[in-house]
Amino acid sequence: MRKRNRLLPKVVVSAWSLAMLTMGGGLAGQFLAPDLAQAAALGADCASCHEKPVASFNTSYHAKIWQGKNDCQSCHGATDKHVNDPSKSSVISFGKGGGRSADELSQKCLGCHQKSAHLSLWDMGAHKKNDVSCTACHDIHSPRSTVKQPTVCFSCHKDVRSDANKMSHHPIIEGKVKCSDCHNTHGTLTKKMLNAENTNQLCYKCHADKRGPWIWEHPPVEENCATCHTPHGSRHENLMVEKVVNLCQNCHDDRRHHASVNDGASTSHYVLKRGCIECHHSIHGSASFNKSFSR
Amino acid sequence: MKKKIYSTVILLSLAAPALLVAAEENKTEVHGTIELGAQGVSTSGNKAFFQEFRDLDDGFVGGMQLDALKGAYHFEVEAQNPGADDQSFQLKGGEYEKFKYKFNYDEMVHNYTFDAITPFTGIGTKNITYIATAADTATWTKFDYSVDHKSYGGELEISLNSPFYVTLGADKREQNGLRPFSVVTEHTNGAGRKYAEVPEPISNTTDNLHLKTGYLGKAITASLTGYMSSFNNDNKYFTRSDVFAADTDIDKTNVLAPDNDYRKISGDFSWRDLPLGSVLAASLSHANLQNDFSAADVGWTSAMITTQGVNRSTFEGDIDYTNVSMALSSRPTDKLDTKIYYRYIDRDDKSTVISYGAPTDVTDNAKMLLSYEKNSLGFDLGYRFPNKNKVDAGYEYLSTDRSTAVPAWAGAVINRHDNPESTTDDTFYLGLKNSYLDWLTAKIKYTRLERDSDIDTTAIIAQGADPNRFTARFDTQDKTMDEWKLALEFYPLDSLDLGLNFTHQNNDYEENSSSRTKDDRQSVYADVTWRAVKAVTLNGFVGFEKTSIDANRIADVTVSTVPNRVESTDDTFWSYGLSANIAATDQLSFNFSGQYDKSDGSVDFTDLGYGALENITEFDDYTKKRLEAKAIYAIDPKLKLTLGYLYEKLKYQDYTFSDYTYITGTDYLSGLYADPNYEANVGYVMVSYGF
Numbered sequence: 001m002r003k004r005n006r007l008l009p010k011v012v013v014s015a016w017s018l019a020m021l022t023m024g025g026g027l028a029g030q031f032l033a034p035d036l037a038q039a040a041a042l043g044a045d046c047a048s049c050h051e052k053p054v055a056s057f058n059t060s061y062h063a064k065i066w067q068g069k070n071d072c073q074s075c076h077g078a079t080d081k082h083v084n085d086p087s088k089s090s091v092i093s094f095g096k097g098g099g100r101s102a103d104e105l106s107q108k109c110l111g112c113h114q115k116s117a118h119l120s121l122w123d124m125g126a127h128k129k130n131d132v133s134c135t136a137c138h139d140i141h142s143p144r145s146t147v148k149q150p151t152v153c154f155s156c157h158k159d160v161r162s163d164a165n166k167m168s169h170h171p172i173i174e175g176k177v178k179c180s181d182c183h184n185t186h187g188t189l190t191k192k193m194l195n196a197e198n199t200n201q202l203c204y205k206c207h208a209d210k211r212g213p214w215i216w217e218h219p220p221v222e223e224n225c226a227t228c229h230t231p232h233g234s235r236h237e238n239l240m241v242e243k244v245v246n247l248c249q250n251c252h253d254d255r256r257h258h259a260s261v262n263d264g265a266s267t268s269h270y271v272l273k274r275g276c277i278e279c280h281h282s283i284h285g286s287a288s289f290n291k292s293f294s295r
Numbered sequence: 296m297k298k299k300i301y302s303t304v305i306l307l308s309l310a311a312p313a314l315l316v317a318a319e320e321n322k323t324e325v326h327g328t329i330e331l332g333a334q335g336v337s338t339s340g341n342k343a344f345f346q347e348f349r350d351l352d353d354g355f356v357g358g359m360q361l362d363a364l365k366g367a368y369h370f371e372v373e374a375q376n377p378g379a380d381d382q383s384f385q386l387k388g389g390e391y392e393k394f395k396y397k398f399n400y401d402e403m404v405h406n407y408t409f410d411a412i413t414p415f416t417g418i419g420t421k422n423i424t425y426i427a428t429a430a431d432t433a434t435w436t437k438f439d440y441s442v443d444h445k446s447y448g449g450e451l452e453i454s455l456n457s458p459f460y461v462t463l464g465a466d467k468r469e470q471n472g473l474r475p476f477s478v479v480t481e482h483t484n485g486a487g488r489k490y491a492e493v494p495e496p497i498s499n500t501t502d503n504l505h506l507k508t509g510y511l512g513k514a515i516t517a518s519l520t521g522y523m524s525s526f527n528n529d530n531k532y533f534t535r536s537d538v539f540a541a542d543t544d545i546d547k548t549n550v551l552a553p554d555n556d557y558r559k560i561s562g563d564f565s566w567r568d569l570p571l572g573s574v575l576a577a578s579l580s581h582a583n584l585q586n587d588f589s590a591a592d593v594g595w596t597s598a599m600i601t602t603q604g605v606n607r608s609t610f611e612g613d614i615d616y617t618n619v620s621m622a623l624s625s626r627p628t629d630k631l632d633t634k635i636y637y638r639y640i641d642r643d644d645k646s647t648v649i650s651y652g653a654p655t656d657v658t659d660n661a662k663m664l665l666s667y668e669k670n671s672l673g674f675d676l677g678y679r680f681p682n683k684n685k686v687d688a689g690y691e692y693l694s695t696d697r698s699t700a701v702p703a704w705a706g707a708v709i710n711r712h713d714n715p716e717s718t719t720d721d722t723f724y725l726g727l728k729n730s731y732l733d734w735l736t737a738k739i740k741y742t743r744l745e746r747d748s749d750i751d752t753t754a755i756i757a758q759g760a761d762p763n764r765f766t767a768r769f770d771t772q773d774k775t776m777d778e779w780k781l782a783l784e785f786y787p788l789d790s791l792d793l794g795l796n797f798t799h800q801n802n803d804y805e806e807n808s809s810s811r812t813k814d815d816r817q818s819v820y821a822d823v824t825w826r827a828v829k830a831v832t833l834n835g836f837v838g839f840e841k842t843s844i845d846a847n848r849i850a851d852v853t854v855s856t857v858p859n860r861v862e863s864t865d866d867t868f869w870s871y872g873l874s875a876n877i878a879a880t881d882q883l884s885f886n887f888s889g890q891y892d893k894s895d896g897s898v899d900f901t902d903l904g905y906g907a908l909e910n911i912t913e914f915d916d917y918t919k920k921r922l923e924a925k926a927i928y929a930i931d932p933k934l935k936l937t938l939g940y941l942y943e944k945l946k947y948q949d950y951t952f953s954d955y956t957y958i959t960g961t962d963y964l965s966g967l968y969a970d971p972n973y974e975a976n977v978g979y980v981m982v983s984y985g986f
Contacts, residue, residue, distance in 0.1 A: 064324060064364050065391060096786050097733045117460070117509060120516040120565045123574040123624045124634070129675065129687075131728075143326065143362070158796050158820035162838040162870055165892060167917055167947070167971075171348035176381070176403045189578050189620035189636070197580060197618040198640055206468070208501040208526035209552040213586055213612025213646045219665040219697075220768055222642070227770045235868055235894045235915050237968060242844070243896070243915055245951075246864055250769040250811045253849055272951045273964060278477050278490050287531075288550035289590050289605050291651045291660075 046072045046079070049086070056141040075108050075140075094135040102133035109134040118186050125187025132156075137185070153179045160232045168240070169233030182231070199226050214285030220251070221284050237274070245275040325986065327361035327372075332937070332981030340973035343406040343441070344945060350380035350404055351977060367391040380404045380443065392456050398449040399466075407440035407475055411494075411965040412957065415535065419473060419496045424536045432957045440967060442472035442497050454511075462507040472497045475967050478549055480538040491538065491963035495551060498529035514568040522582075524557040532594035539961075545602065548594045555586040555612070572626035582616040604652040617641040632677040640669045667697045673722075687726040687740070694719050695771075718748045718771050736784040744776035748806075773806040790826040795819075807847075808856060814844040830878040837871040850905050859905030862898060864914070869893040886925040893918045917947040917971075933985045941977040 047054035054072070057063050073079055077092040088098045094105055106128070113119055122128055137152050138145045147153075150172050154161035164172045171177050179185070182202055183193045196202035203225045204211045212222070220227045228247060229239045236243050242250075277283060334356050338345055345351070357377055363370040370388035377384070382402050389395030414429035418438045428434045448466020476495035502525045509518030532550045561580035569575060590600050590608040600608050622636035644666045650659040673691030680686065696717045726740035748771050778800040785793040800816040822836035843865050847858035872890035879885060896914030900907070925939040947970075955969045 061369075065367070065369075096789070099733070114567075115458075115511050115513065115516075117511055117516065117518065120511075120563075121576055123567070124576055124622050124636075129632070129634075129677065131685075155794075155822075158794070158822065158836070158838065159798070159818060161836075162818075162820060162840065162868070165870060165890070166868070167892075167894065167915075167919065167945070171403065174348040174381070174403075175375070175383075176348055176401070189576060189622055189638070197616070197620075201582075201616070204557075205503075205524075208468070208524060208555070208557075209470075209499060209528065211526065211555050211557065211584060212553075213555065213584060213614050213644070214553075215610050215647075215649060215660050217644070217660075217663045217665055219663065220770060222644075222665045223667060223697075224770070235866060235896065235917075237915075242864070246844070246846070246862070246898075249848070250846065252766055253809045272959065273492075274475075274477075274968070275951065278492065278962075279479050281477050282550070286550060287553040287588065287593055287610070288548075289593070289595050289600065289603060289608070289610075289649070290545050290550075291603055291605075 053141060059143045060141050061143065061145055062140050094133070102131035102136070103128070105133040105135055109138075118184070121184075121187035121189065123187065124189055125185070125193055127185060127193075128187065147180075147185075149178045149180060153185075163230065163233035166233035166235055168235070168237050170231060170239070172232065199224055203231075210284045212285050214287055215289065216282075216286040218283060218285055243275070244277055245271050248276045248280075323363060323365040325361065325363045327359065328983055328985045330356075330358040330981055330983040332356050332979055334977060334979035336975065336977050338973060338975040341409075341945075341971045342973065343409040343439070344971040345943060345973045345975045346404070346406050348381070348403060348405060350376065351975075352379075356979065356981070363388075367393070389452075392454065394451070394453045394455070396449065396451045398447075400447040401445070403444040405442045405444060405472075407442075408965075408967050408969070409439045409441070410437055411440055411492075411967055412437050413493050413965050414491065414963050415493055418494060421496070421530060421533045422535075423493060423533065425538045429538075429963065430958070435957075438473060438494060440473055440475055440494055440965075442470055442474050445469040448503070458511050460509055460511065462505070462509075464506075465502075465504045467503070468501040470497050470499050476549070478535050479546060480542060480961070489539070489961040492965035492967055493535070494965075495549075496530045496533060499527060499552070501526045509563075514566060516563075516565045518563045520559075520561045520563075522557075522559040522561070526552075526555045526557075528552050528554055531588070531592055534594060543602070544596065544599050548599070550593045553586050553588050553593070553612070555584055557582060557584045559583075559616075561618075569625075574624050575621070576623075577621040578618070579620075580616075580618045584612065584614040584616070586612040606650045607647070610647045610649065612647070613645040615641070615643040615645065617643075630679040632675075634675040636671075636673055636675075638669070638671045640667075642667050665697065667695055669696075670694045683730045685728040687724070687728070689724050691722045692719070693722070716749055718746055720747075721745045734786045736782075738780070738782040740778075740780045742776070742778040742780075744774070746772075746774045746776075748773050767807075767810060769804065769807070769811045772804045772811075774802055774804045776800065776802045792824040793821070794823075795821045809847050809849050809858060811844060811846045814842065816843075817841045832876045833873070834875075835871075835873045838869070840866075840868040842866040858903055860903050860908065861901040863901065864896070864898050866894070866896045866914075868895075882929045884927045886923070886927070888921075888923045890921045891918070911950050913948045913950045913953070915947075915949050917945060919946075920944045935983045935985075937979075937981040937983065939977075939979045939981070941979075942975070944974045945972055947971045 057072075075092065075094075079091055082091040088095070092098070092100060092105070092108065094100075098105075106122075110119065110122065114122075136156075137147045150161070150164065154164075163169065172179070180195075182195055184195050185193060188194065190197065194202050196205065200222070210221075210225075225231075226241075228241060230241050231239065234240055240247055272278075282288070333354065334351070335353050336351050355378070357374075359372065359374040359377070361370075361372040367390050368388070369391065371386070373385045374383070376382045380402055381404060382400075384400045385397065386399075387395065387397035412432060412435035414426050414432075414435050415423040416426060416436050417423040418436055426434060426436075446466060446468045448464065450462060450464030452460055452462040454460035473494035474497050475492070477490045477492045480489045480491055503523070505520060505522045507518055507520040510516065528551060530551050531553065532548055534549070535547050537547070559580055559582035561578065563576075563578045565574060565576040567574040588610055590596075590605075595608070597608070617640070619639040620637070622634055624632070624634040626632055642665065644664045646664055648659055648661045648664070671691055671693040673689060675687065675689040677685060677687045694717065698716055722742065722744045724740060724742040726738065728736070728738045730736040750767060750772060778798065781795075781797040783793075783795045785791075785795075787793070796819070798816070798818045802814045802816075804810075804812050818838070818840040820836070820838045823834065825833045827833055843863065846862045846864075848860050848862055849856060850859045870890070870892045872888065874886070874888035877885045877887075894915060894917045896916060898911040898914055900910060902908065920943065922942040923940070925937060928936045928938075930936060952969060955964075955966075957964050957966065
């Protein structure tokens, strides 16, 4: 039986009230270019050749916040040469074939955004190291510069796209888990740019029931969830890196049933259906005082 | 239906004031989209697999996005699938550089299997009862394996145009439903293990709270964060009635996840503008995870404690986590990037050690309580050579010490069942990137890992009659890994982008005589985007993955440690897809997409004297097809009509699920994952209004 949802109206009303209060007054923030008229004039000049980019920029968050106080040159650099030499190299072009390094392009954004808390570790991240510029993911000419996850991420991380479409997967393609829920794409001090100290601490944020502490731990589980699970998707149920019977035998191979489960022709219940997990259901740990068979 | 109506009314009440504000005050800009439509769904086969994480049923569908801006103030609302069981709402806003806030509410279903059956009644409660007519599955109880997830919370950050900020956030997660589980029946009489699939009753909450304060300067950033998380489980255990005469109370008591409290304090620091273009960053955190419960809390009576001979009837879980990470990145010249880093992670498990029949019987849980300490030190170098060549190289040393504390009464070193106390990993890599040509970027990278373990096979064999003897973790064995990666990106035309990634990885567990001995992995992915003409864009991709794993199997380690057979597992996965976006006229456009996935697994056995075994040819095999077509007609610049169709088909085959019956010997199955095949058609019409 489904419970009635009583919290939603409270959340919505509270948020709306706060929004209306904050929208009630105030002045525009202070931004970069001091000469509003000059900025508008330069924008108009650019539009004479680049009608669509200027039009799309005018719908963007940047344009609305800046309110004409910054011009195209703020990002694209001086355009004096570009007027006479309309090649991409005579201006800072963020598109293909612009000839600028990713670092040069990112520096244009970091000039304003470096003070942002979530960019403080940009220099430590894999994206900077691998020459990924801000505009490789963010389209600042669109109404919202929010990255369209996971589509944008999949364009480079093709293996993750493949995994996310497999039969067993985290609900990434359904939009319920975002790449940024687990990874800080702007840089971290951790491996794989994880949003936590290590894999397990990250997984426990959502899977708090797996945290323990347990009377009976399963050591590989406590050390690294990724020993048994592949996080984006798998051919095998429950995001397993292998089918369960094979995976368990990689560590447990003794004279008991462990060694004889996979004989193909047998109907042994050790191998059928979910295999080992049918009996060893508390595979992540057990809080039972039972000394035997409780895992 | 009521849920959908309520949600729609709430959404409209959100949008209406914003529109009124926009009409009254010219300075406030309000933009957004409202979508409303209806869909019809036809599913044959397993509806739970089709709807694993989504709510796709007949009825109304919709969504909304709203942005409001007034000077430095901004406000955004986004709603998806309002009224459905996978609905989500997000509100955020604030005043630029002064404060910001966000609220979110999200629901998700996780459907495993519908219409499962079990020979127990009382499913979902703390006591389930076995029915006398178990041989007749028509009398069994029907239920759905499904868990509802809800999460909601908010965050407020205040900086007031200063370099200092404070962030306060709280959120709550709820889970309710039935998750796959099973109970073991008649295990103590030595007649062999038997089981019955029954669901685990799920009803739990996780409450999270965080407070962060920090400083954001041009050169220095610093922050201090406190985080608390409490997990509360309404079901600490559930019991079942007798299935067989030999069942004991211990057999019949199923202990579930305990409550826990997690506390963490962390500090982060970065300092840029140092000499040689350097940035120094560090992060420190200390966390503690605790719980405590008694035997009675998990359904254990004093008689059960006596039967087991447990030395105590309470447990205090206590685990400390400590993390130190620091890195120094530098750019001494325009051509050279360097980074050195150090990471330290410590897990100190101080939980209660319990024993059975101590001191004469030293069977205890200490062998399973894991403490570890990991130290890693590494560097990365990147140098830009002429002609847009870049060389990257690096090295990392990782030492893992899994020494286990010895209980005072044990009086000797305790080797855990999985045995290896320490491993060291040395990882090297070398990469080359060339982007000399404007239309081509090529990257190649080689990585080698050498792992050295102190695993003691003699100690494992000496574990005698312990129920977990001969356990040897494959992930901590000696091994070498060689990996090659190649990536190409072509831009031969302004309208054409091509990408190709290839990976070959080989893992060799050279010292391992039992379990996994080696695995090879290859993958190739290619994609293309072609803006064929102004009005037509085509996208395509293809992916192929192959994994081959060899493992030795030993029939009886106490007789001989020589393998009796080799088990070779092959997994292959194909995936390809194509999509087209066509703008037929200024008002009419079409989107078409199709995707095909094929998974194929097999196991071959090579007999080494134990007796020939039949090879397995159906090992998580499946094909999945997906087609989607959409026509979008712009009635005017603000109003759009969308007509769409989605087709999906899944066909699954696996030898462990072939000839499925609910009763196999004395095991009782429930139909869980039994037949995931489905074929589904979805049609929908949607009107969207932009403002």
